[in-house]
Amino acid sequence: MKAILDVLYQILNIASWIIIIQAILSWLVMFKVIDTRNSVVASIWGALERLTEPLYRPIRNMLPAMSGLDISPLIVLLIIFFLQQVILRYGYSLAPF
Structure with missing residues (x-):
């Protein structure tokens, strides 16, 4: 059971890093530090999307329109952090081994 919880925790950890990397990349694209016409940047951007x-x-379907502000990555990160805390606090204490 603990092995399954470890794998789930690591998947959530990887997902949070992917979201953070995508947010940073979107800022770099928005401020024209990097350009999506570059094939490497375009392929990384497409994969992250x-x-x-x-x-x-x-x-996004549940949230009202917020005039160009997208807080869905923040909400997903909060959900991921909540799930990680549930795994750490309750999952391991309930695991038989």
């Missing part, structure tokens, strides 16, 4: 969009879409 395909990974994170399924996480963001349900939250």
